[in-house]
Structure formats: C-alpha cells, structure tokens
Amino acid sequence: MKSSLIKSTVIFLGLFFLYFPILVLIFYSFNENKRVMVWKGFSLRWYNELFNNEQIIEAFIISIKIAALSATFATILGVMIGYSLVRIRKIPFKSFYIFLSSTPLVLPELILGLSMLLFFISLNNVIGFPSSRGQLTIFISHVTFCIAFVAIIIQARLTDFNKNIEEAAMDLGYNYTKVLYKITLPIILPSIIAGWLLAFTISLDDLVVASFTTGPGANTLPIVVFSKVRLGLSPEVNALSAILMFALIIIGLFYFYFNKKFKH
Amino acid sequence: MKNKLFEKYFVFSPYFWLVLFFFIPLAIIFKISISVSEWGMPPYQDIFLFDNGFKINTTFENYVYIFSDYYYIGSFVNSLILALISTFFCLLIGFPLAFYIATSNIRLRNILLVLVVIPFWSSFLLRVYAWKIILQNNGILNVILLNLGITSEPLQLLYNQYAVIMGIVYTYLPLMILPLYGYLNKFDLNLIEASKDLGLNRIKTFYKVILPLSVPGIVAGSLLVFIPVVGEFIIPEMLGGSDRLYYGKILWEEFFVNRNWPGASALAFSGIIILVLPIVIFQILYSRWSQKNEI
Numbered sequence: 001m002k003s004s005l006i007k008s009t010v011i012f013l014g015l016f017f018l019y020f021p022i023l024v025l026i027f028y029s030f031n032e033n034k035r036v037m038v039w040k041g042f043s044l045r046w047y048n049e050l051f052n053n054e055q056i057i058e059a060f061i062i063s064i065k066i067a068a069l070s071a072t073f074a075t076i077l078g079v080m081i082g083y084s085l086v087r088i089r090k091i092p093f094k095s096f097y098i099f100l101s102s103t104p105l106v107l108p109e110l111i112l113g114l115s116m117l118l119f120f121i122s123l124n125n126v127i128g129f130p131s132s133r134g135q136l137t138i139f140i141s142h143v144t145f146c147i148a149f150v151a152i153i154i155q156a157r158l159t160d161f162n163k164n165i166e167e168a169a170m171d172l173g174y175n176y177t178k179v180l181y182k183i184t185l186p187i188i189l190p191s192i193i194a195g196w197l198l199a200f201t202i203s204l205d206d207l208v209v210a211s212f213t214t215g216p217g218a219n220t221l222p223i224v225v226f227s228k229v230r231l232g233l234s235p236e237v238n239a240l241s242a243i244l245m246f247a248l249i250i251i252g253l254f255y256f257y258f259n260k261k262f263k264h
Numbered sequence: 265m266k267n268k269l270f271e272k273y274f275v276f277s278p279y280f281w282l283v284l285f286f287f288i289p290l291a292i293i294f295k296i297s298i299s300v301s302e303w304g305m306p307p308y309q310d311i312f313l314f315d316n317g318f319k320i321n322t323t324f325e326n327y328v329y330i331f332s333d334y335y336y337i338g339s340f341v342n343s344l345i346l347a348l349i350s351t352f353f354c355l356l357i358g359f360p361l362a363f364y365i366a367t368s369n370i371r372l373r374n375i376l377l378v379l380v381v382i383p384f385w386s387s388f389l390l391r392v393y394a395w396k397i398i399l400q401n402n403g404i405l406n407v408i409l410l411n412l413g414i415t416s417e418p419l420q421l422l423y424n425q426y427a428v429i430m431g432i433v434y435t436y437l438p439l440m441i442l443p444l445y446g447y448l449n450k451f452d453l454n455l456i457e458a459s460k461d462l463g464l465n466r467i468k469t470f471y472k473v474i475l476p477l478s479v480p481g482i483v484a485g486s487l488l489v490f491i492p493v494v495g496e497f498i499i500p501e502m503l504g505g506s507d508r509l510y511y512g513k514i515l516w517e518e519f520f521v522n523r524n525w526p527g528a529s530a531l532a533f534s535g536i537i538i539l540v541l542p543i544v545i546f547q548i549l550y551s552r553w554s555q556k557n558e559i
Binding site for chain 2: 007010011014015017018019020021022024025028036037038077078080081083084088090091092095097098099100101102103104106107108109110111114115116118119121122125140141143144147151176177180201204205207208222225226229230233237238240241244245248249251252253255256260
C-alpha cells in the first residue's frame with residue numbers, strides 16, 4: 001500500500017526529529033574528552049565530576065525544594081479555580097476571574113518575570129518586605145504561573161464528569177462539604193496528581209522568571225546550567241542532561257498515566 | 265448558609281492570590297511605564313507628588329521613545345517575523361504528523377501521542393543546548409554533510425537566525441501537534457472515505473474536507489506557538505548571533521543593562537497590549553459562548 005508507506009515514513013521522520021537531539025546529548029555525555037565535540041572514548045568521568053560539583057548539587061536541591069512547594073500551592077489554588085469555574089454559579093466579576101486564571105498561560109515569561117520583579121521591589125519600598133529577593137520570591141512567582149496549568153486540567157476533568165453522582169450523594173443526606181471531600185475530590189484525584197506533576201516540572205524547568213526574581217543564595221538549577229552553556233559547551237552539563245531528561249521523561253509518563261486513567 | 269461560606273472560601277482564596285501576585289504586578293508595569301525616568305534608585309519618579317499640593321506626574325514619553333526608535337520597533341518586527349516563520353514550519357511538520365497519528369488505530373494512537381509529547385517534558389533549556397551540540401562547526405550535522413560530500417568545509421550553522429528557527433521549531437513542535445491532534449481526533453474519519461467514494465481525489469479531499477475541519481486546531485496550535493515565540497529569550501541567546509535582535513533580548517537589556525525601568529516597562533506593556541489582549545478577549549468571549557450553548 002502506497003499510502004501506508006507514506007504514513008509510516010512521516011511518523012518515523014517526525015519521531016526521529018524529536019528524539020535525535022536527545023540521543024546526541026546522551027551519547028556525548030559518555031565522552032571521556034574535555035572537549036565535548038571530539039570523541040575520545042567511553043567513560044563515566046563526567047558523571048563522577050557532576051556528583052562532586054557542589055554548585056550543581058546545591059542548585060539541584062534548591063530547585064527541587066522550590067518546585068515541590070510551589071507545585072503543592074499551585075495545585076491547591078488551581079483545584080479551587082477549576083472547581084469554582086465549573087461548579088459555582090455566582091462568581092463576582094467572572095470575566096475578570098477567567099482573565100486572571102488563564103492569562104499566565106499565554107503571557108511571555110519575560111513579561112511575567114519583569115512584572116514580578118518590579119512588584120517585589122515596589123512592595124519592599126512600601127512595606128519593607130521582601131527586603132531581598134531569593135527562594136521565597138521565586139516560589140511566589142512559580143505558584144502564580146503554575147496555577148493556570150492546574151486549573152485548566154481540573155476544569156476539563158470536572159466538565160467531563162457526571163454531576164449525577166454528586167447530586168445522588170446530596171439526596172442521600174451528604175452536605176456540600178462532605179460531597180466534596182468524599183465524592184468529588186477522590187474521583188478527580190488522578191487529575192490532581194497530574195496537575196501537581198505538571199506544575200512541578202514547569203517550576204523545575206523555569207529559567208526566565210527565576211532569573212528575574214532570584215537573589216543571593218537562590219541559584220536554581222536552570223540558572224546555573226544557563227550560566228555554564230550560554231557561551232559554550234560543558235561536559236558536566238551533558239551528564240546532567242542525560243540524567244535529568246531521563247528523570248523528567250519518567251515524570252511525564254506518570255503524568256499521562258494519571259491524566260488518562262479515568263478516560264476509559 | 266454553610267455552603268455559601270464554603271463557596272466563598274473556594275472562589276476567593278485563588279482570587280486573592282492572583283489579584284495580589286498577578287494583577288497588581290501588571291498594574292505596576294503600567295504605572296512605571298508612564299513614570300518620568302530619572303537617575304537614582306528606583307530610576308523613576310513617583311506618579312503622585314504631594315510636595316506642593318497634589319499633583320499627578322505622568323508621561324507618555326517612554327512610549328514615544330520606544331515607538332519612534334527603529335532599534336525597538338525593528339526588533340519587535342524581527343520577533344514577529346521569527347514567530348511567523350517558526351509557526352509556519354511547526355504547522356508544516358506538525359500537521360501531517362498529527363493527521364497520521366489521528367488516523368492510526370487506537371492502541372498505536374495513544375502510544376504515538378505519548379511519544380510525541382514526552383520530549384516536551386524533558387528540560388526546555390537542555391533541548392536547546394542539544395542543538396548547540398548538533399550545529400557546532402565540528403558537530404554531527406557538519407560531519408554528515410562533509411562525509412556526503414555536500415560541502416567541502418564545515419559550515420557555520422550556529423549563531424545565526426536559521427539556528428534560532430531550528431531551535432524554536434524543535435522545542436515548540438509538541439505545542440502545535442497536541443491541539444491539532446485534539447481536533448482531528450474528534451471528527452469522523454469516515455468523512456474522508458465518503459468524500460473519496462463521492463469521487464473527490466486526494467488533493468480535493470484535503471482542501472474540501474480535512475482542512476476546513478481542522479481549522480480550530482490550526483488556530484489553537486498556531487497561537488500556542490506564535491505568542492510565546494515573540495517573547496522568546498533563551499533560544500536566540502543560546503543559538504542566535506548578532507545578525508538579528510529580538511524583542512526578548514531588547515527588553516532584557518533595557519532593564520538589566522541600560523537600567524531604564526520605565527522604558528523596559530513600556531516595552532513589556534506594549535507587548536501585552538499587542539499580543540496578549542486580543543487572545544484574552546477572544547478566550548473570554550469563547551468561554552461565554554460555549555457556556556451558553558451548553559445550557
């Protein structure tokens with residue numbers, strides 16, 4: 001069949017395009033040579049150096065901490081938004097509510113970062129807090145733009161699911177709060193986990209907003225990596241890439257698992 | 265009564281957070297963009313002055329300044345062109361891919377979809393960095409070109425606008441494929457068979473049946489690529505050269521290098537108005553419309 005041949009070729013080329021750069025990166029991470037592009041032989045040397053690089057390890061810990069905390073906050077607030085938009089009829093200034101909860105999805109990160117930085121500086125001028133920028137200000141900024149991603153997942157999930165279950169539980173004498181905690185939240189739990197994973201990854205990966213809102217003692221992993229590869233190549237970053245890509249892809253698979261779970 | 269309290273808690277907790285940490289920061293950008301700049305810290309004057317009675321001290325000078333200088337307008341136009349070209353190539357690669365995935369059988373479809381989106385989960389910065397390795401003078405692409413005899417000496421592939429387009433198309437491709445797939449997946453593929461049975465050839469089937477049905481997906485995917493690319497900073501910084509300046513770089517330098525906060529704010533606010541506002545309005549109208557039609 002001619003058309004099925006075209007189809008397989010297109011899909012194969014597409015996947016090749018998507019995976020080739022990642023494979024190249026992983027391949028070069030095993031290069032013994034300090035000059036990244038000249039192959040000298042297989043070695044785990046740069047993995048070893050990576051694990052002894054205190055700057056990278058420290059940045060990694062800071063990033064994980066900020067990502068976990070901001071994902072948690074963003075998930076709580078995002079679930080509230082998703083629930084409000086689908087289930088609660090009376091929201092004052094609803095268009096404004098929708099504007100606030102969806103604009104961070106499309107706003108260029110650079111503008112968001114600049115606005116957060118100027119906000120923190122102005123706030124400090126008015127109330128004397130935050131006196132310097134650092135992990136707290138990155139955390140606040142990350143929560144702010146991760147909320148929208150969680151909200152959209154929860155909103156989609158709640159729109160899908162059958163309201164009758166909630167109404168049946170109410171008829172059986174459950175009050176509003178009990179329905180939420182015993183029925184609604186357990187049912188959408190996989191989507192909540194998926195939302196958390198997405199927020200975690202976005203925060204972990206963010207460079208631009210973090211660069212604006214960072215301060216002393218808050219160099220996140222992307223900031224350190226960017227400073228190393230902005231002007232050239234770094235064999236340690238190659239090793240880091242291989243590990244990080246592997247870990248993030250696993251997280252991505254979990255996301256799909258949780259997000260698709262209910263669709264059957 | 266209790267329900268009311270509970271609803272309020274759910275609506276107003278995120279409302280409070282977003283007004284405080286999203287809306288007020290945007291308002292501050294606007295405020296600083298209409299402030300008079302001066303030397304000092306912060307490098308602008310207050311917009312409300314109380315020394316000799318109350319006086320409002322604002323200016324549109326910053327906007328006049330950026331809109332009358334080709335340096336700023338030119339780089340914004342560069343960014344728009346870059347976004348247009350990248351969106352086009354994403355569509356060119358993404359459409360056939362999304363189409364063939366959507367027409368595969370269900371099991372294969374899900375696997376392919378996950379395979380397409382998974383790279384998007386791996387770090388953005390590192391995927392851009394991967395292209396830096398590939399496009400080096402002694403990088404893998406040049407080695408292939410040399411061995412095939414297409415070129416006799418290594419080409420300068422890195423640090424120009426083409427490398428930037430390459431990096432953008434690569435990193436943003438999944439954002440194009442997902443909405444395209446979402447819409448293609450919805451429509452009944454028997455329509456294609458039907459149009460063939462009715463005697464339309466492949467090209468006609470494409471133009472008369474497939475393309476019109478996938479317009480919403482094309483619009484959604486194009487917006488998801490176009491808007492962030494206009495503000496893109498990292499990719500031109502890593503793969504680009506000095507041949508072209510872009511909006512993101514200009515904004516960054518105006519703030520961090522020139523320390524012109526009002527100018528940078530005016531640039532940012534203009535970006536919001538030109539890029540984001542039309543889409544937000546569209547989105548609000550659309551969600552109202554879909555809500556009305558649902559009931």
